[in-house]
Amino acid sequence: MAGPGVTSGRTLPGTGTQAGGKGDPAYQAGVGDANRHGQVVLQWTEFTLTPGSDKQLTQGGAEAFPGLRVASTDGLEPVTVTVTLPAGRRLLWGTQAQADYQLTVQRSDGAQTAYVGALSGDGDALTFTDVDLHLPGTTTIWVCVSADHDAPLGPTALTFDVAGKKSHSTRILVKPAxxxxxxxxxxxxxxxxxxxxxxxxxxxxxxxxxxxxxxxxxxxxxxxxxxxxxxxxxxxxxxxxxxxxxxxxxxxxxxxxxxxxxxxxxxxxxxxxxxxxxxxxxxxxxxxxxxxxxxxxxxxxxxxxxxxxxx
CATH class of the missing domain: 2.60.40.680 (Immunoglobulin-like)
Known part of the structure; x- marks a missing residue:
């Protein structure tokens, strides 16, 4: 328990930073001030990120949908999700003919919500704000990518950052055209x-x-x-x-x-x-x-x- 005027908190999983405010995305509402003057008690939401099954891309071919499963026994306020392409692997957002800057969130009941991301200046990352992961339970999130004609062959993956917690996506296997x-x-x-x-x-x-x-x-x-x-x-x-x-x-x-x-x-x-x-x-x-x-x-x-x- 924290002393007067001190906020109680702990390190968020996977971030290395100290959490300590109600504005933090991992803060679980409903615990509040515990009716004690100058004293705040925080409850933190643990969640796991698990890559899905392998996906295949063909150089110059059709798209695939690499992503993650997000699981928690607690609820979570809307978060920021950033997805980054692997450096030097010549992957594209969307298809060869049409860019796609969306993140799809699929709830455990099968319902889906799409979020449009902001593209980074170098074109390698998409950032999605106020993403509702519909926890507790297990949610699946993914983006759409394809491989350029000269994409290097072999395995690779995207990087997902969910509320400061990072994980590789589904493994992507690029095969020759x-x-x-x-x-x-x-x-x-x-x-x-x-x-x-x-x-x-x-x-x-x-x-x-x-x-x-x-x-x-x-x-x-x-x-x-x-x-x-x-x-x-x-x-x-x-x-x-x-x-x-x-x-x-x-x-x-x-x-x-x-x-x-x-x-x-x-x-x-x-x-x-x-x-x-x-x-x-x-x-x-x-x-x-x-x-x-x-x-x-x-x-x-x-x-x-x-x-x-x-x-």
């Missing part, structure tokens, strides 16, 4: 023979759009671009009834590498959309026998081509 893999079944490639067309398959993992990417193709040892009838420095991209495009590459100094800038992969629009790309090569008379592949780099994705069995 495309998958690149060898196309077709192995083919025979006799030494000194005609050209073959090794290639790779590109698959859209859920991105709404796929920007043009640089494609690099590297010859295996003992191979040449084209065939005995002449060189070939083209890349063909085919998506069936969605079209075919041919690109002319630029040779490296030693002519073992072809680079094709700004290639439309023809896989934009929907998850599961696929295309195939290939080049024309052939083994020389001195090519090593055995399996060989062209190394393809599509953006930052690396894959071997169709296997060529040199005989």
């Amino acid at each position: 495309i998958t690149v893999s060898a196309s077709g079944t192995p083919v025979l490639a006799p030494r000194g023979g005609e050209r073959t067309y090794p290639g790779v398959k590109v698959r859209n993992n859920g991105a709404a759009t796929i920007p043009p990417l640089t494609v690099v193709a590297t010859l295996p040892s003992g191979f040449r671009w084209g065939g005995p009838d002449g060189p070939d420095h083209q890349l063909t991209v085919s998506a069936g009834d969605r079209g075919t495009a041919v690109h002319t590459g630029v040779f490296s100094a030693d002519e073992t590498v072809l680079t094709f800038p700004d290639v439309d992969l023809l896989v934009g629009g929907a998850a599961g959309t696929e295309s195939i790309m290939w080049v024309g090569v052939s083994p020389t008379e001195h090519a090593p026998t055995g399996a060989a592949t062209v190394a393809f780099t599509v953006g930052d994705h690396v894959s071997p081509s169709t296997t060529m069995n040199v005989t």
